[in-house]
Amino acid sequence: MRSKRRHKAGGWLARLLPCHLRHRDSTLFKLTVLVCLVFPGYILLFNHFSNLGLPGEIRQGGEQAQETPGRTLHLEPVKSTQSTSLHQSRLKKDALLGDISQGKAVRGDGGNQDTSVVRQERDLHQGRGLVNYSQHKTQLISGIRVLYLGCYRDETERTLRALREGFLTDLRRMTVALCVRHCSKRGSYYAGLEFHSECYCGKRIYHNQPVRDNLCNATCAGNTTSTCGGAPYLSMYQILVENGHHATGGQQAQQIAALDTGLADDFRACLPRPITPWKQSIFLDGFVTFDDKLTITSCIATCSEKKFPLAALGAGTECHCGAFSPEYRMQKVLPLGDCNIPCRGDVKYYCGGDGAVSLYQTAAEDTRCNGTITLKPEGTMPLVAVSSFPGSGNTWVRYLIERATGIYTGSFYNDGVLFKQGFMGEREKWTKGNTIGVKTHRFDEKHVRQFEAAVLIIRNPYKAIISEHNRKFGGHVGFAPEAQYTKGTEWTAFVTGKSRTWANTAVNFIQYSKRVHVVYYEDLQTNLYDNLKRIVKFLKVPVDEERLLCVLSSPLGKFKRSGKPKLPSTFDPYTEEMKEMVDLSLKTVSMALKLRNCTGLPKDYDPRIQL
Known part of the structure; x- marks a missing residue:
């Protein structure tokens, strides 16, 4: 009888459970029922937020994104057949983000409450917990040098976004590399990834609001080991572009x-x-x-x-x-x-x-120097080498010399591509004596002594070696893939060999040339007029002032590459052991220049050593 009364005391709560789960102790019984009721409500609330896309996105087949203990969302792309539901969920997400941008967070019942996100941003504005972005390091992504700037606050309205000059989305394959390549091709300074599949580009960041890195917590659609922003937060990268061969200013x-x-x-x-x-x-x-x-x-x-x-x-x-x-x-x-x-x-x-x-x-x-470039009669011009280590701007210097003098340059190599680009002396026999200079990268003593003089182009070896590495694996305008720097021993062997070649090219032309004029690639960039005038005088042809001014007005001509002003490159793929090898080459060339009473190497080639 006591058992029946105690069971009846459970009332309507008792009837919600199967018989085998009913317990004689009413207190424990009530706690069990309470858990059974509250837990399904929590699951429904969690799924509601997941459908809204904060901070993730819809999974394939309608399954919802789940947050891992490490705060990284593992998200899968949405198939094209889900475009309608995706659009609806994004509309909901934008509405939710609008509340967050105003310092609110949506609750399951439609109310608003303060959240950890808002608290974190409040801490940032009050000077607490700021991220030290100076510790972020440069990276090589798909051969493109970038600096990770951190996690940046964004806005959902197009006209208010942090980056506004390019957009790409790929729900299946978006990666950091894909976004960086896309923005680099556009000539943008910055690439930002958001909401696991969106890529934004820009030449400027319109509002500079870095936040905590852990707010960028959405994995990339095409690579779940990388982060592609958050909602609404951008994983921001600055694209660092080294000055090209034909750059000026x-x-x-x-x-x-x-x-x-x-x-x-x-x-x-x-x-x-x-x-x-x-x-x-x-x-x-x-x-x-x-x-x-x-x-x-x-x-x-x-x-x-x-x-x-x-x-x-x-x-x-x-x-x-x-x-x-x-x-x-x-x-x-x-x-x-x-x-x-x-x-x-x-x-x-x-x-x-x-x-x-x-x-x-x-x-x-x-047009003051167009249309009058010629080849001279055979045997009337002295053999003058236009020599350099590959990747040091030899082709650009040839173009400048041709425009300034009105005489074609020749080449030791007979490059059909350059011939088609307008270097009409490219297919002339290099010993013919009908060109004003002959391009060469050879540096053996016998070859050097065949010339009566040499214009020796020297470029910072750290940059010249990377330039030649990019040419080897990416062509004249491409980049070496990232794996060529980070995997195996290829890059180490390349630096070892090319640092010696850089030094031998300079030393042999300095030592064995009857007459030599050293021109630094960087000096041509900063003071083109005066340095080009010195080259023309060394070649012993009359200085045509109009032609020099023409070159200065159009230093790139038909070889002009459109794009933004070039950012200085801070990427450093060289280990300390590699730097020791390059520094030894620098010291060797510096000594050779002093012995020949030539202008010394620029100090910024390596400020750590005395040149």
């Missing part, structure tokens, strides 16, 4: 490291504005226009249409078109900060400054 390359430069593609330099009447062009025989809606794009387009190779923007409204003259030829380059007046038509960019102009290259070539 080298002084600026060291200054374009800030997140927001206000510069556009084809920027060359910030220059002093010459003293001229207000409504007169700063260029001799140039053109000027004033526009209250001026943009960099509109000015460059105007100058290109009028066949001028240069566009200079000043005071936010001035657009000057023209070419360099003896009076105005980049004698002085100003810091980027002197060109700081926003363009009237697009305040995100700068159009000159007080007493300064922003100089840009247009698509037009300077």
Whole structure:
């Protein structure tokens, strides 16, 4: 009888469980029932958040993303047949993120409450728990040098996003490498990955809000071992591009490291504005226009249409078109900060400054040195080597010499590709004596002594070796794959061999040449006019001032590569053992230069050693 009363005391709760689960002790019985009721509600609530996509996304087949103890979401892509449900879930996600961006978090009952995410961001704004991004290291991803900047807050509205100049999504295959390659091809400075399958590109970060790294906690759709942002957070990478063989404006390359430069593609330099009447062009025989809606794009387009190779923007409204003259030829380059007046038509960019102009290259070539390059009669030209270690800018220097002198260069190699690109002396027999110089990478004593003189191009070996490594595995414009640097012993062997070749090339031409003129690749970038003029004088041909100015106005010509101003490369794939080998080569070349009374190596080739 007591047993029946106690069982009845359970009331309606007792009837919810099967008979074999009913317990005689009413307290334990009630706790058991409570757990059975609450746990399914928790599961429903968790699934509700997963469907909304915070911070993950829908799994294949409708299964929901689950968070691991390590705070990394293992997400699978959605098939194309799920596009409708995906779109609906993203709409819900955007609504949820809108609440979060306002410091709210959605509860299962539709209310709002403070969350750990909001608390973390509040701590950041109050100066607690800030991430030290200076500890982040550069990486080589698909042969592209990048610096991981950290996890950045983003916005869901397109016009408010942190990166706004390119978008790519791949629900099946998105990886960090895929995004970096996509943004690099676009000429962007930054690549950001978000919500496991989205890639954003940009030349600037429009709002700089780094947060805790663990808020970027979504794995990449194509590689679950990597992180592709969060919701709404970007895994942010800065793309570090080494100056190409045909780059110019080298002084600026060291200054374009800030997140927001206000510069556009084809920027060359910030220059002093010459003293001229207000409504007169700063260029001799140039053109000027004033526009209250001026943009960099509109000015460059105007100058290109009028066949001028240069566009200079000043005071936010001035657009000057023209070419360099003896009076105005980049004698002085100003810091980027002197060109700081926003363009009237697009305040995100700068159009000159007080007493300064922003100089840009247009698509037009300077015609003062076009169409008159020739081959000389056989045997009338001395044999002069244009020598270098591969990857040191030999082809670019040949182009400069041809434009400045009006005489074709030859080559020891007979490269059909270069012949098709306009190097008409490429297929001439190199001993024929009808070209102004002969390209060569050979350095044995017998070969060197065959020449009457040599223009020796020297480039920083650390950069030249990487350039040659990229050419070997990625062609003239590609990059060596990441595995070539990180796996096996190939890269170590490459550095060992090429550092010796770099030294032997320089030492043998310095030692065995009857006459030698040393030109540093970096000096050509920073002061093209004066260094090219010295080369022309060494070649013993008359200096044509108009041709030199033409080269300065269009230093890249038809070999011009469009793109952004180049960021200085900080990627360092060299181990300490490799650096010891390269440093030994540097010291060897430095000693050879001193013995021949040549200008010494630039100190920035390796500031750790005395050259």
